[in-house]
Amino acid sequence: MKVVVAGGGIGGLELINNLRGLDVTLVEPRERMVCQALLPEYIVGKVGDDEVSISIPEFCDRHGVNWVRDAVLKVEGNRVITERDEIEFDCLVISIGAKPFVFENTCSLGNLEDAKMCKKAVEDAESVVVIGSGATGVECAFELREMGLNVTLVEYLDRVLPTFNPRVSSYVKKLLEKEGVKVATSCKVIGVNEVVKTNKGDLDCDVAISCAGVIPNTIEGLRREKGGIVVDEYLRARENVFAIGDCALVKVNGKIATKTAFEAEMQARYTAKNLMRIANNESLVKYKIHSSVDRPIAFITLARERAILIYKGIFIPKPMKILYKVKKRVLEEFMKRYKV
Template sequence: MLLFRVVKVVVAGCGIAGAEFLRHFPGEAIVVSPEPNLVCQALFPAYIAGKVEDSELSIDLIPFFESRGISYYPNKVSAINTKYKTLFTKASILRDINYDFAVIAVGGENCTYGIKGVEKALSFNDFKQARKTKKRIEHANKVVVVGSGITGVETAYELADKYKITIIEARNRVLPAMCEKASLFAKRLLEKSGVNVVTSCKVEKIEKNEVFTSRGRFEFDEILWCAGIRGRRIPGLRYNRSGIKVDESLRADQNVFAIGDCADVKVDGDVATKTALEAERQAKFVAKIIAKSVDKSYRPFSTVNRPFAIITFGNRGIIVKGSFVLTLPQGLIYRLKRKIIENFFKKFKV
């Protein structure tokens, strides 16, 4: 597909959302991101447990950029001026970048909910944090995991064969965004592996080696924060607690789109999940819109409100889609998950 006119497209971030946009967009573009690597966060739980190597987690996107005529700048976007169509960076050179269209795909950061002492907790939203967490827990004995979404339950299970694990969840069941059948299956496997599962338990504050909750105190050597993410904020755009506000066409402003974990996507009351699959759908949608930008008619995006996930527990796992749960033993789901990741990386190899 050829663009009707040359437009200057600038993409902030090259995680799954940003990379998938670039793969589907037929024109040239500029990418602004601290690192030119596509990192698979789905493997972080296994990585910090020492079961996955560094080389398996990421792929260098420079060859892909060069093959597509994409210009890469190793900077971090610090703000945007939508009136003058300008992105600002933190670098000493190339501080200002003008655009016709901007795609914001800067990912997410921890939701801390204003809890005192949460800065003492470890997290792993990016490769640098994951490396730090892996190193820090090597000499731990008791580890507390706060949050029992997909990342939380996979992390607790992966670490259970080496450490004394307690997983804390504020709601009344683990995997609260999934169906109850998936929650029961996960709880059963966690407890069978020796994990202390504590639900209906709200964290009140964290001190040096103790976390204070609505259900008492829990000691730890290290504490991991997996209690949800919110979109990273870019000054100059409107946002709420979940992320950058977008309309039904994923626009944060007239010629600015936000996709992936940084965006707060709500369509007809349905809230988009912050998953790799949803990021891919949003990226493909926006790439088509900008490629057809000459007609200026933006169709609405339709999100998927039934969560889909592949959740692994060592050599067991489940596939969840809405209320449907498929359990498979003998490592089949784990191999499927690794194959999906391998095939995804292959899309960007030249």
């Protein structure tokens, strides 16, 4: 059975890691897969290129996978149309991720190249405005403040970490302010040039970093909504076409999956098992969401080797040092899997 995987992010590589005995082709334009969860530490120099990224050609060689350095544009029947070619498949898995929403004249952490530019920009900076206070924005604010920079964290909604419960928001806001980070909530960014223009006035800074969420990538020929490519309870966009990770809108039994690395990993493992079932003419098994919007699972790093954990919606704030070690170990093991 020929499987085409569109996208070499966490979902795509984890899927390939769990496939056996199939003819697999990975279509991915970039040479390296990046662990987004490590980028806040990367831009302040705590981790290097090899610690946050994986060589896709080396990964494919180890797994006997054909790597096509290209991008899938469209699905037509049982073939994908790429920028330079057409490839037929028996099953297709789309794992093309999402692109960050980036304000003009700001840095972002969308990929390794963007993160490198951000790292270079903050090296000579004294003041930084971080736009967006989701997990990535909060982690960047803590890391940059520990680096000694003057940091302002801007949030459009009325509290930081707005997708988590208010107790988490309140706890983290107090820690941010205790560290010396200026927090501006209900603050809408209008534009960025020499200053960050907001509805509450102008903010001076040397560097502005966009952490204001992501926009799911899409492929022509599949139904999509605001949250991504629409899939059923088997993560299928249509017969023999699956979509996983940040590009997919996953709704099962009234729950919506979070767009996190952990959830993408779980979706990838599940889809790999269902592909093996298809190859063996067995029935598919329905997906069960692990990290849902109403009951998320997330580690959030607070610099100084500290972290908090939200597990199925339950807030675990302490012991922060141990939680950081657990998160670090999880990420190290996660990256190690793709390098062996």
